[in-house]
Amino acid sequence: MQVASFTALGFRGTADFVIACFDVNDVIVSAIFFVTSTPFKFKHFVQIVENFDRIDARISPILVEQIRKRSNIFVKVLVTFLPTLYVLDLFMWGKNNWEGLNNYFAFYIMYSIVVVHELQYWHIMTMMYARILGLNKTLRDYFKNKTGFCEHEILVVTQSFNSINDSVEEINKCFSYSTTTIIFSCYIHLVISPYQLFVVVSSTETSLFNYVYLLWISLHIMRVLTIVEVCQKCENENRKTRSLVYQLLLCKLNEKVKNMVRVLFFLVTTRKILFSAYALPKINRRLIISILSSISTYWMILMQSTSRTIQVV
Numbered sequence: 228m229q230v231a232s233f234t235a236l237g238f239r240g241t242a243d244f245v246i247a248c249f250d251v252n253d254v255i256v257s258a259i260f261f262v263t264s265t266p267f268k269f270k271h272f273v274q275i276v277e278n279f280d281r282i283d284a285r286i287s288p289i290l291v292e293q294i295r296k297r298s299n300i301f302v303k304v305l306v307t308f309l310p311t312l313y314v315l316d317l318f319m320w321g322k323n324n325w326e327g328l329n330n331y332f333a334f335y336i337m338y339s340i341v342v343v344h345e346l347q348y349w350h351i352m353t354m355m356y357a358r359i360l361g362l363n364k365t366l367r368d369y370f371k372n373k374t375g376f377c378e379h380e381i382l383v384v385t386q387s388f389n390s391i392n393d394s395v396e397e398i399n400k401c402f403s404y405s406t407t408t409i410i411f412s413c414y415i416h417l418v419i420s421p422y423q424l425f426v427v428v429s430s431t432e433t434s435l436f437n438y439v440y441l442l443w444i445s446l447h448i449m450r451v452l453t454i455v456e457v458c459q460k461c462e463n464e465n466r467k468t469r470s471l472v473y474q475l476l477l478c479k480l481n482e483k484v485k486n487m488v489r490v491l492f493f494l495v496t497t498r499k500i501l502f503s504a505y506a507l508p509k510i511n512r513r514l515i516i517s518i519l520s521s522i523s524t525y526w527m528i529l530m531q532s533t534s535r536t537i538q539v540v
Contacts, residue, residue: 250419251334257412258337261344261405271401275351278394279358285387286365288357298353302346309339312442319439345409345450348402352457352502355394359464359500362387366471381487385494388468392498395461399503406504409454414518416447418525451515458502458510465500 282288313335362384369380424440472495476488502510 250416250423253412253415254334254338254341257408258340260408261340264405268401271397274397275394275401278390278397279354281390282358282361282387282394285383285390286358286361288354288361289364290360291357294353294357298350305342305346308446309342312439312446315439315442341409341412342450344405345453348406348409349453349457351398352461355391355398356457356461356464358391358394359461359468362391363464363467363471366468366475370471370474378484378487381484381491384472385487385491388491388494388498392500395500395502399501403503403505406454406510407506410451410504410507410510410514410518413447413451414522417444417451417518418522420444420447421526451518455510455512455515459512461500461502462511465495469495 313331316335317331365387366384369384420440420443424438424444472488472492476485476492480488504510507514
């Protein structure tokens with residue numbers, strides 16, 4: 228990005244330029260990493276698909292059509308939102324939009340690559356969620372069956388649960404570094420973008436297009452929530468699985484089926500579905516609280532630094 232463009236928006240100090248450049252370089256590094264690491268994920272993709280096929284052969288995922296419609300709507304909204312944001316961003320950076328497009332086209336492409344890679348993770352996790360829902364529905368249907376439980380039914384649930392856990396482990400391996408990179412990238416942007424908005428608004432040359440930073444902030448928040456919420460939903464359904472198996476354990480069953488249920492209960496309590504990534508042992512809503520508390524600390528530091536810079540100027 229051109230120094231003149233930063234200066235026109237109100238960036239003056241050395242710290243401002245370093246922060247703004249770090250904001251851009253983070254996207255570039257993330258995009259390059261995602262592109263270069265994709266070929267090494269093929270073996271994990273194969274294992275994930277095979278595990279999904281094993282699950283589908285035993286139980287049927289539910290809400291498939293609803294999830295497909297929601298996915299299509301989500302993708303369409305994103306495909307509309309991103310180009311609109313890029314166009315408004317060009318207007319913010321300067322009057323000569325063709326020159327701006329030439330300067331920032333590579334950045335927009337790389338940011339799109341980052342978003343597409345995140346959508347890939349979200350889509351796989353959504354398919355995982357549908358299969359956990361299917362497992363819980365199968366357990367509920369067994370309770371409705373007044374003829375009682377048979378060995379085959381318990382075996383199907385046990386094998387399906389093992390396949391779900393195997394799929395989760397493969398997903399964690401496949402997206403270990405990628406998920407950490409995505410969340411760290413969003414974290415950095417959520418620290419930097421509000422600061423950049425503050426600098427721009429504090430400038431004497433503020434225009435309506437400078438508030439495009441609010442859209443960028445909204446996008447970064449949505450990216451974090453996209454990752455965290457789908458993992459949280461799977462974790463919630465896994466809790467329901469444990470509850471259903473416990474209820475099954477309390478039912479009157481013959482001794483052989485009872486022993487199989489005990490084994491199943493041991494599995495669901497010891498092999499908990501846990502979504503993690505490199506340096507992130509758990510991905511759930513608690514992660515949002517940690518991010519917010521950490522971001523607020525950095526905001527205070529940056530605001531104090533900006534105030535001192537303004538006083539010196």
